Amino acid sequence: MPNIHKLRCRCGQVHGEIKLAGLSNRCVCYCTDCQAFVRHLRAPDVLDSRGGTDIVQVPPSNLVFTQGAENLACLRLTDRGMLRWYSTCCQTTIGNTPANWRISFVGLIHTCLGSENQSLEASFGPVSMRVGVKTAFGEVKPAASGLFSGLAKAIALIVRGHIGSAYRANPFFNPQTGLPIAKPTVLSASELATAKSAA
Numbered sequence: 001m002p003n004i005h006k007l008r009c010r011c012g013q014v015h016g017e018i019k020l021a022g023l024s025n026r027c028v029c030y031c032t033d034c035q036a037f038v039r040h041l042r043a044p045d046v047l048d049s050r051g052g053t054d055i056v057q058v059p060p061s062n063l064v065f066t067q068g069a070e071n072l073a074c075l076r077l078t079d080r081g082m083l084r085w086y087s088t089c090c091q092t093t094i095g096n097t098p099a100n101w102r103i104s105f106v107g108l109i110h111t112c113l114g115s116e117n118q119s120l121e122a123s124f125g126p127v128s129m130r131v132g133v134k135t136a137f138g139e140v141k142p143a144a145s146g147l148f149s150g151l152a153k154a155i156a157l158i159v160r161g162h163i164g165s166a167y168r169a170n171p172f173f174n175p176q177t178g179l180p181i182a183k184p185t186v187l188s189a190s191e192l193a194t195a196k197s198a199a
């Protein structure tokens with residue numbers, strides 16, 4: 001098994017590598033914020049048939065961008081929201097990070113992880129957590145699962161990030177200033193309302 005999983009935007013200008021070591025957690029999130037991010041970008045092929053986003057949570061220090069990081073941009077749905085990263089070259093959804101780099105984890109979105117015929121399952125295991133299920137599409141909702149174990153893994157990732165200030169090794173943040181590498185754009189109230197209204 002290769003010990004890295006390749007990251008790539010759709011058009012191939014952004015490349016990266018994820019070291020397959022330590023904790024990771026696969027999660028499908030059906031929340032309206034994740035759906036709104038996708039709608040705002042008009043990014044195709046992100047949501048599954050029930051409106052879920054397939055996300056892999058990894059320690060940011062396991063991720064490096066090897067090419068095209070200047071094409072990364074980030075959005076916030078509100079001025080308190082997560083930083084939601086995407087590529088400006090081709091509107092590929094890349095991942096989500098907390099705004100504060102000391103809360104050290106990144107949720108990478110499947111759209112940047114599928115290019116090299118490496119399966120998410122082989123690299124990161126099966127989906128172990130389903131959250132935001134109340135706002136999944138359709139009458140029959142998926143069962144929520146893995147909330148406790150997923151939360152425990154997320155906390156473990158954050159705690160690990162504090163050992164020796166490991167949180168500073170985060171490719172989405174400037175290691176000197178701790179600021180995001182791209183200035184976040186916050187949606188206006190009307191942009192948010194449009195993004196939140198079902199297509």
Ligand SMILES: [Zn+2]
Nearest residue numbers: 009011089090
């Ligand atoms: Zn691209």
Ligand SMILES: [Zn+2]
Nearest residue numbers: 029030031034
């Ligand atoms: Zn979500």
